[in-house]
Amino acid sequence: MPRAATTSDTFNAIAEPQRREILELLKDGERPVLDLAKELGIPQPSASKHLRVLREVQLVRVREVGKQRLYGLDARGLRPIHEWVGGFAEFWNESFDRLNNYVQELKSEAQKENADDN
CATH class of the missing domain: 1.10.10.10 (Winged helix-like DNA-binding domain superfamily/Winged helix DNA-binding domain)
Incomplete structure (x- = not known):
């Protein structure tokens, strides 16, 4: 094309x-x-x-x-560019949400290990 x-x-x-x-x-x-x-x-x-x-x-x-x-x-x-880039906002928000959940899981596991060690 x-x-x-x-x-x-x-x-x-x-x-x-x-x-x-x-x-x-x-x-x-x-x-x-x-x-x-x-x-x-x-x-x-x-x-x-x-x-x-x-x-x-x-x-x-x-x-x-x-x-x-x-x-x-x-x-x-710039509207067409703004609209195109804006289409990726959901992708990034979901990616950051997944990352946040993963970090929270790691923190929770670390807290459990610290509690078990005490």
């Missing part, structure tokens, strides 16, 4: 580490592309390409203020 185009699939878009870094930076508020590029240590054209991909999957919005374009996080685009 062919992979979805990076520009149409949120999962593929955030698979790139620098795009995830951009999202992290935008959590604190809007920023111009030059600030993002400087923070990431990449050329401005590279930052612009990453922002274009993030805009296309609706993770980033752009607002023009005079001649400047400010990029901001649009976290609504």
Whole structure:
């Protein structure tokens, strides 16, 4: 099965580490592309390409203020990822419950052994 185009699939878009870094930076508020590029240590054209991909999957919005374009996080685009990851919550909760039961059994056995030794 062919992979979805990076520009149409949120999962593929955030698979790139620098795009995830951009999202992290935008959590604190809007920023111009030059600030993002400087923070990431990449050329401005590279930052612009990453922002274009993030805009296309609706993770980033752009607002023009005079001649400047400010990029901001649009976290609504993360919904598919949140829903997918959330599907594993039950798995982890059950795993932790089993682990907790096992630890409690070990504690109980240790207490019995200590009582027998006394």
